[in-house]
Amino acid sequence: MSGLPDLDQIRDAAARIAPYAAVTPVLRSARLDALAGAQLHFKCENLQRGGAFKFRGACNAVWSLDDAQAARGVVTHSSGNHGNALAMAAATRGIAAHVVVPEGAVRAKLEAIEQAGAVLHRCAPTTAAREAMTAELQRQTGAELVHPYADARVMAGQGTLVLELMRQVEGLDALITPVGGGGLAAGCAIAAHGLKPELAMYGAEPTGADDAARSLAQGARVEPFQADTLCDGLRTLIGAPNFDALRTHRTQVITVSDEETIAAMKLLWRELKLVVEVSSATVLAAVLKQAEHFAGRRVGLVLTGGNVDLDALPW
Amino acid sequence: MSGLPDLDQIRDAAARIAPYAAVTPVLRSARLDALAGAQLHFKCENLQRGGAFKFRGACNAVWSLDDAQAARGVVTHSSGNHGNALAMAAATRGIAAHVVVPEGAVRAKLEAIEQAGAVLHRCAPTTAAREAMTAELQRQTGAELVHPYADARVMAGQGTLVLELMRQVEGLDALITPVGGGGLAAGCAIAAHGLKPELAMYGAEPTGADDAARSLAQGARVEPFQADTLCDGLRTLIGAPNFDALRTHRTQVITVSDEETIAAMKLLWRELKLVVEVSSATVLAAVLKQAEHFAGRRVGLVLTGGNVDLDALPW
Structure with a gap:
């Protein structure tokens, strides 16, 4: 939004x-x-x-969705705290979270995001690849984009x-x-x-x-x-x-x-x-x-x- | 006590x-x-x-003293958290704190105790030397012993x-x-x-x-x-x-x-x-x-x- x-x-x-x-x-x-x-x-x-x-923003976004939107899940790109926060926030509502992460991201951070219940999607470590994969996931799943800051x-x-x-x-x-x-x-x-x-x-x-x-x-x-x-x-x-x-x-x-x-x-x-x-x-x-x-x-x-x-x- | x-x-x-x-x-x-x-x-x-x-106990001891006792200060033996806590507690009442520390104690801890306003007294690193110096300080100053735990x-x-x-x-x-x-x-x-x-x-x-x-x-x-x-x-x-x-x-x-x-x-x-x-x-x-x-x-x-x-x- x-x-x-x-x-x-x-x-x-x-x-x-x-x-x-x-x-x-x-x-x-x-x-x-x-x-x-x-x-x-x-x-x-x-x-x-x-x-x-980051949990504050992710949680507000997840609980701002109406039920129909929520049922389609949320998606973001972040290998850091926002990805993890969105995964945890989605879990509080029992909905799917897709997180696009670049190849080469720190393994411990990715494991934390997976443990929180999100699905990881790996892409090349460029802005273009990240945006393309995020858009593709939105098309496929109807998931709502929750941008890390904008x-x-x-x-x-x-x-x-x-x-x-x-x-x-x-x-x-x-x-x-x-x-x-x-x-x-x-x-x-x-x-x-x-x-x-x-x-x-x-x-x-x-x-x-x-x-x-x-x-x-x-x-x-x-x-x-x-x-x-x-x-x-x-x-x-x-x-x-x-x-x-x-x-x-x-x-x-x-x-x-x-x-x-x-x-x-x-x-x-x-x-x-x-x-x-x-x-x-x-x-x-x-x-x-x-x-x-x-x-x-x-x-x-x-x-x-x-x-x-x-x-x-x-x- | x-x-x-x-x-x-x-x-x-x-x-x-x-x-x-x-x-x-x-x-x-x-x-x-x-x-x-x-x-x-x-x-x-x-x-x-x-x-x-440790600050809780030291503070209670310091503020349990009557004014005459307090004026003579407090003394303890500890190069660790209790020494530091007693120094800080004594400072809250504006009274003297004497802390007996063994030769060889960690310098950073001693500096912290001094910064908190206590006077350090160095002794040999034995129980006998520590007790003798503590007793001697009590005699010289009339300071109240605040034992670290007993x-x-x-x-x-x-x-x-x-x-x-x-x-x-x-x-x-x-x-x-x-x-x-x-x-x-x-x-x-x-x-x-x-x-x-x-x-x-x-x-x-x-x-x-x-x-x-x-x-x-x-x-x-x-x-x-x-x-x-x-x-x-x-x-x-x-x-x-x-x-x-x-x-x-x-x-x-x-x-x-x-x-x-x-x-x-x-x-x-x-x-x-x-x-x-x-x-x-x-x-x-x-x-x-x-x-x-x-x-x-x-x-x-x-x-x-x-x-x-x-x-x-x-x-």
Whole structure:
């Protein structure tokens, strides 16, 4: 479903996913506050079902379908957290999930998606092959496409975490999320500004995948590019509606190097006692790097996921 | 303070520490439930202030002192979580903390204790040297000894986590904690049976430090022994009042190998997305090893701490 959701749709999403999604805790650390010179409130989506915020959007999409649509199942392309989330969401409704994955994707991730009950469809690792196979599956099965980020239902689902966060923490001044395709950033910006128009929105991006930062700087989406970052969740080009949302909501994107992100990841593990993935750590890296934006303010930081290969840590 | 606390003292402790200690969340995992064939409720004391349950006991001890006692400060011997917890607790009251540590203790842990505001006193790494220096400090300063586990105030503080847990989870059938000196096990048993006498109490011990299991089997505390386990928090001989409490409360101790514990630690990191220390993982290792005790039951598992050297993981 194209376009952007509004606050009411995000509220509807919250009601729709409430029976299935976790209300994730908000954690704090006196040491990290001292390091940042700000009051940091970490929204722990690594503790969400499936280990990532993605379940919120996938679950909202699955439960937005009418019964006839639902009976034909859902389809997406993602070898990462969204594929897994859609598989888990489809299982909550007992419907089929088809997930298109590129040859060469990490085996452990594919096994997790299969374990969650989805049917895997392998294709060549190109955008064209992926889109062709997804379209072919839609034709064959009638399954509904649930795009990982350029989908209003998905964005509305991700935005529900802000409704929670703003109930859990009073008086937030700023909010920062990682930016990949921009589903999270857009959903969160719409929810946050729906409730508090003066809240400052920030995004965090790896320097090796700074397409959102460059797109905002030049006033139009950049061309597809080759990402060069360890942050596997953030290599995607920002989506078209997502870019519009970032612009409308005056989101400032801060770029951080992988070295800065890995240092921040280790700080999060050590101080918060949480397993978070490298993409999640961009938000703390950004807050520490450009501390002047956040000094003395109440800042919400979205820790997006915790699906990490414990045998291959980046330090 | 010697002897054992009662339920009222644990309730008093809960009120006393409420302004300073965190109410820690209880997390669950469908996959771990399936593996165990039981309903597992993990009480996340790794998210407690200082990264371990120890803050509860230390904080209760510090705030139990009258003003004259408090003015003379507190003293203990511990290079681990209790030393750090006492330093942090003393800081909440603005009083002095003296911590006796053996030569050769891990530098990072000592730095943390100093950062928390305590004065370190180094001694030879023997029980005699440690006790002599502690006694000498008490004489010189009049500081109150807060023993790591054989102290009723400390046990009462640790027991407060059960009051929380039993509010957070209805109908618990069993509870399992790691057993080192036994302050946690005793406090939890007294609190749990005070509220629900039929609840089954379990302890988890490394096979290389199975003094509580052997003591219970022979009906008397074993002699001091040489521990051989990676679980640095569980190498201590069980305390005398602690042993009495375990016997009175019919605590069954399950022993697990370090290999079983490390496998359980990795499961906890992967499924719960939590950084927990190796000692904490003994509880899950024990539940998986002797699953017949827990089948189909609601089990509380205390995850004791999350202070881990991220550069030296045991896998």
